[in-house]
Amino acid sequence: MNEHTLAQQVVLAAVADGVRIGTAESLTAGMVSSALATVPGASAALQGGIVSYQSEVKSGVLGVDRDLLDSEGAVHADVARQMAEGARRILGADIAVSTTGVAGPEPHGGKPVGTVFIGTAGADGSDAVAYTFSGGRAEIRAQAEEAALEQLLEAIQRTTAARGQR
Numbered sequence: 001m002n003e004h005t006l007a008q009q010v011v012l013a014a015v016a017d018g019v020r021i022g023t024a025e026s027l028t029a030g031m032v033s034s035a036l037a038t039v040p041g042a043s044a045a046l047q048g049g050i051v052s053y054q055s056e057v058k059s060g061v062l063g064v065d066r067d068l069l070d071s072e073g074a075v076h077a078d079v080a081r082q083m084a085e086g087a088r089r090i091l092g093a094d095i096a097v098s099t100t101g102v103a104g105p106e107p108h109g110g111k112p113v114g115t116v117f118i119g120t121a122g123a124d125g126s127d128a129v130a131y132t133f134s135g136g137r138a139e140i141r142a143q144a145e146e147a148a149l150e151q152l153l154e155a156i157q158r159t160t161a162a163r164g165q166r
Contacts, residue, residue: 006149007035013153014045014095017160021152022093023049024062024083026074026100027116031145032152047091052083062086073109075101077128080119084128088121095122095159097152101131103140116144120155124162 014021023033033049036042050061055074058064064082072079083098101116102108114135119128129151133143 006146006153008039010149010153010156011036011039011042011045013156013160015041017156017163019045019094019156019159020047020092021045021156022047022087022091022096023148024087024096024098024119025049025051025148026053026058026083026098027103028099028141028145028148029053031141032097032099032148035145035149047093050087050090058083062090073111075109075111075115075117077117077119077130080117080128081121081126082119084119084121085126095120095152095155097148097155099144099148101133101140101144103137103144105137114140116140116147118144118148118151120151122155122159124158 030051036046052058052062055069059066062083063086064079080098080100084096088096098119102111102113104113114133116131117128131147133140
């Protein structure tokens with residue numbers, strides 16, 4: 001599935017259920033929110049995005065635990081989860097997605113190139129999924145963007161299903 005089609009699916013699903021979306025991106029540096037914004041009508045769902053490339057921004061803006069960043073580094077499931085929680089809170093979103101990882105060319109913080117975590121946060125809590133991607137820097141970032149859009153779509157579908165059960 002190409003990213004544009006996936007981004008369209010995310011926007012259409014969010015708009016159909018009135019779900020507001022936010023992003024917090026590190027290794028993708030705005031690619032996810034940019035993909036969403038290319039879809040006509042995205043303004044009905046996309047609240048905004050925060051590029052948090054540096055740990056100081058992750059902690060100071062998004063509220064990621066500084067001790068966690070100091071002990072585990074920025075490439076960690078709990079960091080991704082807390083990034084998504086922070087974006088959801090700051091942007092007034094129903095669902096937020098985050099990306100953090102190592103695109104290369106060198107390992108970072110003891111984590112190998114291709115290690116990526118995608119976080120999501122919604123009314124039902126937050127979670128993070130670990131991925132191992134391969135390829136060069138551009139390929140890893142593109143795979144992370146696609147994975148983030150997939151996780152976002154799944155989170156919207158869960159929210160829609162939960163709303164239908166009330």
